[in-house]
Amino acid sequence: MKLEFGFGAGIQTVEVPDENVMEVLHANQVEHGLTGEDEVRRALLAPIGAPLLKDVVKPKEKIAIVTSDITRPMPTYVVMPPLLDALFEAGVRREDITLVFALGSHRKHTPAEMKKLAGARAYEEILCIDGDSSDCVHMGVTSRGTPVDIVRVVAEADRRICLGNIEYHYFAGYSGGAKAIMPGVSTREAIQSNHSQMVKPQACAGRLSGNPVREDIEEAGAICGIDYIVNVVLDENKKVIMAAAGDAVKAHREACRFLDGIYRKEIPRKADIVLVSQGGAPKDLNLYQTQKALDNAKHAVRKGGIIILIGSCKEGLGESVFEEWMTQSPDAPSMITRIQENFQLGGHKAAAIAMMLENADVFLVSELPDDLVRKIFLEPKTSAQEALNCAFERLGKDAKVLAMPYGGSTLPCVAD
Incomplete structure (x- = not known):
């Protein structure tokens, strides 16, 4: 073979x-309907656990959209056109939207990399920046002692929208959801505190309930405040075949269930x-x-x-x-x-x-x-x-x- x-x-x-x-x-082969931008538009019109985006954001509010860096296969360039259309429909101005690349502990991007990740339209229409973990706002502490220190442009925004693709994560259970905030736009010290939970046996791939890392991530997300997420599931060719928009936990869980149907493999x-x-x-x-x-x-x-x-x-x-x-x-x-x-x-x-x-x-x-x-x-x-x-x-x-x-x-x- x-x-x-x-x-x-x-x-x-x-x-x-x-x-x-x-x-x-x-x-696994699973039935799906729309793909790409069409599927993202569908998700935005059928949010999970949340109202339509136009009923969440308001004109003149500062919007921070947090998305993945270059080490992830997240197709931000696919999600941004439908998302921008939804924000503009709600009366949000271009100058009030910032796309923030969540670096976590990774390196910064070149301008060319930012444009490739964001897509030409988003790169030209709104401000696109790397998260700067040296300039953060302290927003609280989780029950496990993790400081919620968030990149300033995200912390001081009126609304926060988190993007991400869903895949298995070896100790957070799954990627996506509030992970855009913690570790995405957090300090190294905060990430270290959160990730220290990885040595516990419940912190493993494919587990959400009782996973101390995931629970700490979502508590940090709640303290910071996440107004909306748009998470996507990709096929093996990195095409969007499912999108979930809405509540940071409920929409995330729906995407995780879809992922399991494709990628959890019994041997x-x-x-x-x-x-x-x-x-x-x-x-x-x-x-x-x-x-x-x-x-x-x-x-x-x-x-x-x-x-x-x-x-x-x-x-x-x-x-x-x-x-x-x-x-x-x-x-x-x-x-x-x-x-x-x-x-x-x-x-x-x-x-x-x-x-x-x-x-x-x-x-x-x-x-x-x-x-x-x-x-x-x-x-x-x-x-x-x-x-x-x-x-x-x-x-x-x-x-x-x-x-x-x-x-x-x-x-x-x-x-x-």
């Missing part, structure tokens, strides 16, 4: 003997070898983002198995603290001890990789230098095919292979 995995702007091709293929996890047992990719750019720009696919793959590999992680990582490791932990730690287990003793944002993903390595070996197919890959406790391979051949040599020619071409989206669940 010939399999293809996204790798930056290109692909990695792998030939797997048919008898070794256990399963290839693609999205009969764990595999010897898992081939996994984020699906290519922009989700595999760096190892910090590519790690999400690795974390989903851990649910599909047996103890002592091998995960072959396929991702360009052309921008390197992707985050300074993460890089320090990965390159300066004496061994992988020490990172687990370190996160338990002193939680650090960035270090949390290094610890997640270390916990993964307790269960399985990881072969990395990337554009990173081999010496760097070895230094961070992974095994470099020049191609996905070479990696698979090496995995068969180590585990035997009868090893069973499970493939996850869109590993950041698909969540394997072993059948009860």
Whole structure:
């Protein structure tokens, strides 16, 4: 069987003997109607748990629209035209709308990147800026002790509209909803406080109820105040096939249920070898983002198995603290001890990789230098095919292979 995995702007091709293929996890086929901008318009005309947008916003109010940065596949350029039309219909002026890119702990954008993300119309008609976490307003503290320190332009707006795409998140349960606020436009200290809950077993992909990270995120969102969300679900080709608009929690939950119908994948047992990719750019720009696919793959590999992680990582490791932990730690287990003793944002993903390595070996197919890959406790391979051949040599020619071409989206669940 010939399999293809996204790798930056290109692909990695792998030939797997048919008898070794256990399963290839693609999205389930679900019925859907409209797509793209048409689906966003439909959602705005049928909000969930909230009135129509024109009955929420008022002329002369300052509107902050918070959306994802370049590391996410969120098609802001698809959502903005219908959203701007709805705001203009409500009498909101162009000069009163600001589109804020939620950087979290990520790098700033170039003007060209902003224009590409926002779309030409939004970029030309309204102000588009990166969130500046050095200029925040303290709005309160959650019951778990997380400071709600929000980027000023968002905190001081009269209305806040949060955009996002829904996919599984390895400790927040799902992306989207109030996540645009926390961690999107929060300080590093606030993000660190929230993410410190990730070490609890209830903080895992696909879980909302009882998930301490998600509950803290939504409490922060409520303290800040979210007037509306527009969340979308994408198919494997990154096309909008479902949109949910309205209440920050109720609309988010509806989108999560739709996502489960597509991407929650039941498997009969764990595999010897898992081939996994984020699906290519922009989700595999760096190892910090590519790690999400690795974390989903851990649910599909047996103890002592091998995960072959396929991702360009052309921008390197992707985050300074993460890089320090990965390159300066004496061994992988020490990172687990370190996160338990002193939680650090960035270090949390290094610890997640270390916990993964307790269960399985990881072969990395990337554009990173081999010496760097070895230094961070992974095994470099020049191609996905070479990696698979090496995995068969180590585990035997009868090893069973499970493939996850869109590993950041698909969540394997072993059948009860």
